[in-house]
Structures are given as C-alpha cells and as structure tokens.
Amino acid sequence: MPSPKPGLLHRDNRRMLGKLAVVAVAMFGFAYALVPLYYTICEALGINVLSVSERLTSSGLTGARERKASTQVDYSRKITIEFDANARGPWDFKPAQRSVSVHPGELTTVMYEFTNxxxxxxxxxxxxxxxxxxxxxHFNKLECFCFNEYVLQAGERKQWPVVFYVDPKLPKDVTTITLSYTFFEVSGKVAAGKDS
Structure with missing residues (x-):
C-alpha cells in the first residue's frame, strides 16, 4: 500500500485542526451564551422569575434590569399572611411575628423560634x-425549616426562616392566608433518655 504524500497529509491535518478549532470556539460561545439565554427565556415565560430578581438584587444591579425582573409583583393588592404554631410535645414553638401584609409575588422572610x-x-x-x-x-416556599428533620439538644434554642411568596394568580377573593405549622417529635431518631 503506497504511503500518502507528506504535503497532502500535512494539508489534511491542518484542515482537520481548523475544523476542530471552529467546533471548540462554537462550543465555548454556546456555553457562554447559555446562562443569559436561560434567564431570558425564563423571564419571558414567567418561570423562575424570583431567582432572577434575587440574583440581580444580591449582585447589586440596579436600574432597568432590576425593575424588569420584579414586574411579577402585583402592587395593586395586599394579602395578609397569618402565622400559627402548634407544638405537639413539651417544647416551645412560635412565629417571631403573628402576621405580615404582602403584595402577591413579593419575596418575604419570617422567622420561627423553637426551644427544646x-x-x-x-x-x-x-x-x-x-x-x-x-x-x-399559591403559597410558594423557597426556604423552610419544614423541609428537614432537626436534632436539638436539651435546652437548645433555634431560629429558622421561612422564605416565601404568594403567586399573583391567587384568586382575588382571598385576602388572608393562614400558614400553620405543627411540630412533631420524630420517634426512633434519637435514643430514648439520651442527654445532651
């Protein structure tokens, strides 16, 4: 079998290298554009709008982009959110505040206190x-202590946040929402009679 001519082989290698370089640049460009493209699509469709708004606020961006990201808040009405806590056991559990007034779509944080x-x-x-x-x-929690189980030592006190927003699609006749938590002991997780 005859071997290819050195000049022809060299030219084929350069052509292949050029094609690979174009593919690499295109992949890099696509990866670079993917994040802004994702946020643009989510914002246009109204998906994941709060994380966009939170990202803009936490990064210190102001102006038109920040105002545009927060357009999902319905400033034309307010909803009263009442907080309730039920403790089924010998511990103290209560909200730090009994109620807040929020606009639908507005990101809000409240604290709950627990003492063993x-x-x-x-x-x-x-x-x-x-x-x-x-x-x-219509009540969307982004962060909540109810997502996890907790082990608390004797006498230990904790404060936990609940970060939420009310969907602007909440029916207009609903003006008050009560969020109630019942705190239960999870049996079998801690040895009986174990001291701190």
Whole structure:
C-alpha cells in the first residue's frame, strides 16, 4: 500500500485542526451564551422569575434590569399572611411575628423560634398546613425549616426562616392566608433518655 504524500497529509491535518478549532470556539460561545439565554427565556415565560430578581438584587444591579425582573409583583393588592404554631410535645414553638401584609409575588422572610425545654435530645420536624385550602397551591416556599428533620439538644434554642411568596394568580377573593405549622417529635431518631 503506497504511503500518502507528506504535503497532502500535512494539508489534511491542518484542515482537520481548523475544523476542530471552529467546533471548540462554537462550543465555548454556546456555553457562554447559555446562562443569559436561560434567564431570558425564563423571564419571558414567567418561570423562575424570583431567582432572577434575587440574583440581580444580591449582585447589586440596579436600574432597568432590576425593575424588569420584579414586574411579577402585583402592587395593586395586599394579602395578609397569618402565622400559627402548634407544638405537639413539651417544647416551645412560635412565629417571631403573628402576621405580615404582602403584595402577591413579593419575596418575604419570617422567622420561627423553637426551644427544646426537655432535659433530653430530640429529633423533630414541622408539617405545614394552609387556610383557606385553595391558597396552598399559591403559597410558594423557597426556604423552610419544614423541609428537614432537626436534632436539638436539651435546652437548645433555634431560629429558622421561612422564605416565601404568594403567586399573583391567587384568586382575588382571598385576602388572608393562614400558614400553620405543627411540630412533631420524630420517634426512633434519637435514643430514648439520651442527654445532651
């Protein structure tokens, strides 16, 4: 089998190298444009708007982009959010404030306080409920202590945030939402009688 001519082989290698360089540049350009493209599509479709707004605010951006990202807030009405806490056991559990007034779409943070007044370690978790029931699908929690179980030492005190927004699509006749948490001890997670 005859070997290819050195000049021809060299030219083929350069052509292949050029094609690979173009592919590499195109891949880099696509990857670079992917994040702004994602945010633009999400903003246009109204998906994930709060994370866009939070990203702009936390990065210190102001002006037209920040105002555009927060256009999902309905400033024409306010909803009263009431907070309730039920403790099914020997511990103290309560919201830091009993109610707030928010605009639909507005990101809000409230704190809940928990104290294990027992002389033993415990594991517990909170279960949320909503009134009226139809509000549950419009109440969006981005951060909540109810997502996790917690182990608390005897006498330990914690504060946990609930970060939420009310969907602007909430029916107009709903003017008050009650968010209620019931804190339960999770059995079998901590050895009985274990001290801190």
């Amino acid at each position: 007044v027992q002389n033993r370690t415990m594991a517990a978790q909170a279960i949320p409920s909503y009134a009226p029931m139809q509000a549950s699908s």
